[in-house]
Amino acid sequence: MRDPQDLTPYPKDPRSQPINAGIPDGGYAYVRDVNGTVHVVPDGQHVHPKILGGGLPAMYAGDMTIRNGRVADLTNLSGTFQFDDEDGLREVALELQRQGLQVDAGAVRFFPADGSPPVVLQ
DSSP states (O other): OBOOSSOOOOOOOTTOEEOOTTOOSEEEEEEEOTTSOEEEEEOOTTOHHHHHOTTOOBSEEEEEEEETTEEEEEEOOOTTTOOOOHHHHHHHHHHHHHTTOEEOTTOEEEOOTTOOOOEEOO
8 A cells, every 4th residue: 555645635536436347448547445446537637646535545556548348558657656566556457357347468567667668467
């Protein structure tokens, strides 16, 4: 679990919702809350701390792309939370499957903190 880098207690974005299999295609920022649920908002500038709001901590965070109702891209890219563990990203992929989404082969990409090329995890 990690606190956001920006501790401002932003209000929760009204578009924030637990992800579900009926989510429209598009780019999303996500945060996995302390209960394990993955919440999303449409991707944009500095949205991660507003997904849960209130300066709440996260179990993991990043961005994803939904294409044809499936997870086509899932990463750990988040300037607010900066998670740097591969296992946490694998757990997010499993949780997305539990929440009703299919994750495409090659979709789970981990970006190391040292700037080296991403590693495809799944």
